[in-house]
Amino acid sequence: MTYRTVLVGTDGSASSFRAVTTAASLAAATRATLVLACAYLPMRESARAAAADRLGELAYKVNGSTPADDALRAAREHAVAAGASDVVLAAEQGEAVDVLITLAERHAADLLVVGNRGLNSLAGRLLGSVPSGVTHRAPCDVLIVHTTSGH
Template sequence: MIRPVVVGVDDSEESLRAVEWAAGEAESRRRPLHVLHAFIWPLLGAPLGPAPGAPPEGGLRHAAERVLAAALARAQSAAPGIEVSTGLPETDPATALLHHSHQAELLVVGSRGLGAIGGLLLGSVGARLGTEAACPVVVVRGPRTPHGPLTPHGPVVAGIDGHDEDRALLPFAFEYAARTANPLVLAHAGADGTALPEQVLDRWRERFPTVAIVQEPLTGHPGTALLHASNQASLLVVGSHHRHELSALVHGSVSQSALHHAACPVAIIQVRRS
């Protein structure tokens, strides 16, 4: 089975920017894109059709279909060559996204919005994605540019704090840096900021010979340092240590500020402690 890139959408511009980013990532990975809009209204017993006397194109179901149509058009415009499918599951956003994460290569969402997926990182939906998703999660942040939704250039910054990241976070960061031809900054968030040994780096250099590696110890509060590093980054990669809250990222509790205020997309990778 070819695992798709899955993107969750609502009726916000932020989610459409996430669709553009996800489409570009699907194209880069040579994967199909699946656009998902959770349709919770049937569970709540709400009338789905147009109100009496209203235009036939009114109603909640038609509105949901328009959300998917807009997302489909945005994806096809951003990456015309990719295969795109859509889904309208009748469930809540967290359940829909987590279910699809088991078959996905990558799960992509916007950072905020006014619809059902709005405010992902501010509530329980985002917390569940960050700690329970079965695949990496990317929260799309950052400014739109004249050349696309987000600048594709700039270092990939990986916040690491120990050897557990070697098995989860670093492969994702290196692969992304290699595909996008960007350098990789290993931002050490551990208590002592210890750099990776040269023999460890040599193994990564052998595997990804085109990626330039920079090791950078974080000074001051790690969350603030990662936030500052995101200003010039194309992607910020952090680890989730299965502590059931997004504050428990990168050495305990440092990345909520990065997830709320980062100037670039943020990738959340599951890191299981040994």
């Protein structure tokens, strides 16, 4: 099977960039489009105002999708370094699993790549992790990249 569209989730963390690098290598090898996806949640006005007061002229960094956009720009650098040439950025408001499934459907992804963070934690087992949620709902193949030590 040749993948035409590979979608990978990132939150800007070092472990998520390991998943991005793997997805980018696969996309490069199959000449697939790589969709970098990042979910974000709106910040409550009181929290945003408090952060803006502390950040001053850098307050724009906590507004709307700016943190997600920053994560995607950094992820694109990792993807290009790993050989991906056709890269699409997608930041969307919502819970991570919901956003990844929606974007996989919207972009007709053949493969959805996520890191394993949360899969082996107590909270992940009790509350459900992103990798677990994605594997149950994805409309395509799922690759879980070992991005953490699992401790």
